[in-house]
Amino acid sequence: xxxxxxAELISRLAGDDHTALDEAYRAFAHRCKAVAMRTxxxxxLAQDAVQxxxxxxxxxxxxxxxxxxxxxxxxxxxxxxxxxxxxRTSRRRSAREAAHAPPEPRPDPTELAVxxxxxxxxxxxxxxxxxxxxxxxxxxxxxxxxxxxxxxxTGSPLGTVKRRAQLALARLARTLGxxxx
Amino acid sequence: MIEHPTGLLQSLAxxxxxxxxxxxxxxxxxxxxxxxxxxxxxxxxxxxxxxAAGAELLPSAKTAVRQRDSRWLVGSLAAAALLLGVWNVQLxxxxxxxxxxxxxxxxxxxxxxxxxxxxxKLIQALDGSWVxxxxxxxRPLRAYDVLVDGTxxxxxxxxxxxxxxGYWRRQAGKIASAALxxxxxxxRWDGR
Numbered sequence: 001x002x003x004x005x006x007a008e009l010i011s012r013l014a015g016d017d018h019t020a021l022d023e024a025y026r027a028f029a030h031r032c033k034a035v036a037m038r039t040x041x042x043x044x045l046a047q048d049a050v051q052x053x054x055x056x057x058x059x060x061x062x063x064x065x066x067x068x069x070x071x072x073x074x075x076x077x078x079x080x081x082x083x084x085x086x087x088r089t090s091r092r093r094s095a096r097e098a099a100h101a102p103p104e105p106r107p108d109p110t111e112l113a114v115x116x117x118x119x120x121x122x123x124x125x126x127x128x129x130x131x132x133x134x135x136x137x138x139x140x141x142x143x144x145x146x147x148x149x150x151x152x153x154t155g156s157p158l159g160t161v162k163r164r165a166q167l168a169l170a171r172l173a174r175t176l177g178x179x180x181x
Numbered sequence: 182m183i184e185h186p187t188g189l190l191q192s193l194a195x196x197x198x199x200x201x202x203x204x205x206x207x208x209x210x211x212x213x214x215x216x217x218x219x220x221x222x223x224x225x226x227x228x229x230x231x232x233a234a235g236a237e238l239l240p241s242a243k244t245a246v247r248q249r250d251s252r253w254l255v256g257s258l259a260a261a262a263l264l265l266g267v268w269n270v271q272l273x274x275x276x277x278x279x280x281x282x283x284x285x286x287x288x289x290x291x292x293x294x295x296x297x298x299x300x301x302k303l304i305q306a307l308d309g310s311w312v313x314x315x316x317x318x319x320r321p322l323r324a325y326d327v328l329v330d331g332t333x334x335x336x337x338x339x340x341x342x343x344x345x346x347g348y349w350r351r352q353a354g355k356i357a358s359a360a361l362x363x364x365x366x367x368x369r370w371d372g373r
Contacts, residue, residue: 169226
């Protein structure tokens with residue numbers, strides 16, 4: 001979705017236009033579902049996370065953050081957060097269902113190629129971060145550590161870790177922005 | 182003097198906060214330009230990671246394949262519904278379990294479920310071997326039990342717009358009544 005289309009959708013949402021929520025759902029639900037599935041590995045929980053994120057979008061439609069972040073990034077983050085919370089409370093159930101999950105179908109070769117390109121871009125963007133910022137992202141995002149845990153492990157003040165996280169995320173947003181929009 | 186939750190903005194973006202904490206931080210940021218800007222930067226970064234990081238894990242292909250199947254089925258159902266002209270509520274569903282074959286190849290009857298909290302129709306095979314519920318005007322995201330002759334045969338959940346559909350196969354036999362029961366609503370058909 002282009003920036004101008006995103007802005008128009010945000011404007012319609014803020015004007016209580018229900019059809020804008022439907023359009024947002026059609027445009028972003030697929031990506032949100034994929035993000036949620038990576039977090040919970042459970043189709044029903046992932047769908048719950050997506051639906052909660054869209055309800056949340058409706059509740060926050062007039063706020064500044066949706067306007068500043070853009071609908072796609074906002075939804076992806078909220079979906080991931082809901083999914084993380086669901087995963088924390090249903091870890092045992094997820095493990096049990098994963099053990100009985102049917103084998104995954106073979107991925108489409110074209111999607112594999114696109115995925116590989118995106119993975120390479122991600123690795124490159126992370127490698128280009130300053131060392132201390134890269135470490136925060138690796139521990140906090142990929143390692144699942146809280147920022148307080150990162151501070152303890154690296155021996156850095158919590159405020160410094162938060163600042164590094166902020167700088168790294170802003171930089172990744174600029175570098176990988178196309179993937180998030 | 183305003184207290185900004187500066188230290189919590191990155192935690193929110195990274196998913197460290199529980200729902201109540203996240204809601205409180207978001208509420209503040211939604212009316213504070215300074216925090217909104219910082220949170221938006223962090224959100225765009227996490228969204229970029231979340232969108233690209235999936236490429237390494239490769240589950241997106243599986244999801245995409247499933248959704249393509251779903252869209253095809255939904256399209257088929259809508260076409261079948263238009264051709265058959267059996268109901269007048271709008272069909273918008275992401276359910277993959279749609280009875281296209283059943284609708285096209287079976288003899289069926291349909292009944293309106295009436296009551297409070299929405300509208301629904303029961304479509305059933307004449308021999309009772311399958312039932313299909315299509316409902317609108319329900320509470321968004323609420324779960325509803327489907328009862329046939331007083332026995333629960335399944336449940337369905339309304340989507341964001343309050344629509345829901347569900348399809349169940351069952352042992353053939355006459356159907357005398359059906360209901361769609363929610364927490365605070367009841368839609369019912371009684372053919373006795």
